[in-house]
Amino acid sequence: MKQSPLLQQTSDLRHAIRNKTHTGVTSGLAQGAMQGNVVILPADWASEFLLYCQKNPVSCPLIGVSEVGSFAMPELGHDIDMRHDIPEYYIYRNGVKVESRSDIEDLWQDDMVAFVLGCSFSFENALSQAGLTPRNIEEDVNVSMFETSIATVPAGRFFGNTVVTMRPYTPKNAIRAIQITTRFPKAHGAPLHFGTPQDIGITDLSKPEYGDAVTVKEGEVPVFWACGVTPQLAIRNAKPSICITHAPGKMLVTDILDTDLAVL
Numbered sequence: 001m002k003q004s005p006l007l008q009q010t011s012d013l014r015h016a017i018r019n020k021t022h023t024g025v026t027s028g029l030a031q032g033a034m035q036g037n038v039v040i041l042p043a044d045w046a047s048e049f050l051l052y053c054q055k056n057p058v059s060c061p062l063i064g065v066s067e068v069g070s071f072a073m074p075e076l077g078h079d080i081d082m083r084h085d086i087p088e089y090y091i092y093r094n095g096v097k098v099e100s101r102s103d104i105e106d107l108w109q110d111d112m113v114a115f116v117l118g119c120s121f122s123f124e125n126a127l128s129q130a131g132l133t134p135r136n137i138e139e140d141v142n143v144s145m146f147e148t149s150i151a152t153v154p155a156g157r158f159f160g161n162t163v164v165t166m167r168p169y170t171p172k173n174a175i176r177a178i179q180i181t182t183r184f185p186k187a188h189g190a191p192l193h194f195g196t197p198q199d200i201g202i203t204d205l206s207k208p209e210y211g212d213a214v215t216v217k218e219g220e221v222p223v224f225w226a227c228g229v230t231p232q233l234a235i236r237n238a239k240p241s242i243c244i245t246h247a248p249g250k251m252l253v254t255d256i257l258d259t260d261l262a263v264l
Helices: 005-018 043-055 121-129 171-181 230-238
Strands: 033-042 062-065 089-093 096-101 112-118 144-151 161-169 221-226 243-246 252-257
Touching: 005 033, 005 252, 033 043, 033 062, 033 121, 033 230, 043 062, 043 112, 043 230, 062 252, 089 230, 121 171, 161 171, 161 230, 171 221, 230 243
Parallel strands: none
Antiparallel strands: 033 112, 033 243, 033 252, 062 112, 089 096, 089 243, 144 161, 161 221
16 A cells, blocks of 8 residues: 555655665654654663653653564554664763764664653644744754753652753744644643743853754744753763663654644
8 A cells, every 4th residue: 555645754764864864853854743752771771761751741751662672663663673763873871972873783782672752843843834933944953952950850760950942932923832832742742931041040042952053033032842852861860881862853753643642
């Protein structure tokens, strides 16, 4: 049976990533498909991380968990291979990022568990369709990401502050953006904050910890959504012997439609 155009796009994009012909960010690509943040841990850390996600569902909205040792995610895409299908992986050892690479086949262990968390890139399509195209897409850069002073709820060895993405809007459009993104709880849902960045510990919008700075025009306010990079801070604190994540902005593109997980 012939695939829908969108599913053909997601499959083609994953194959381009697997073949290393696409190595950049995934924002704005395969619009309408759910994108995911990735955390891969040994099984003896998995239950604690699962609890961390359950206690912090806005920052860590789970959309998939693999079987122990399996690099397939059939509930997210029939051909997904977690060892190859992300443009860039970060490798952490004892909480320290030691390298990045384009595939992890030689690092895969029989006890590994892969977690996929919803991503705000998934609601960017809905914003764009409403005439609220995010600035990072307009400027063709990665979204701005900032570490905040907002603590997450600890679980076992995992703890840390919340990371947020930022998209600027006029106050009127910020209200519309809040209304739209509230429908997508599996993609972080409504913003955590808008307005004064200092209130959540951000001192300079021109210097994001991850991603790229974007233009904030006169009359606009910054709007902040929870971000799936949050677990990377918790991983630094928990210090597992090995952990593998996506590089910020370089996501797993799934076959699930954004609308499939939207709240009507």
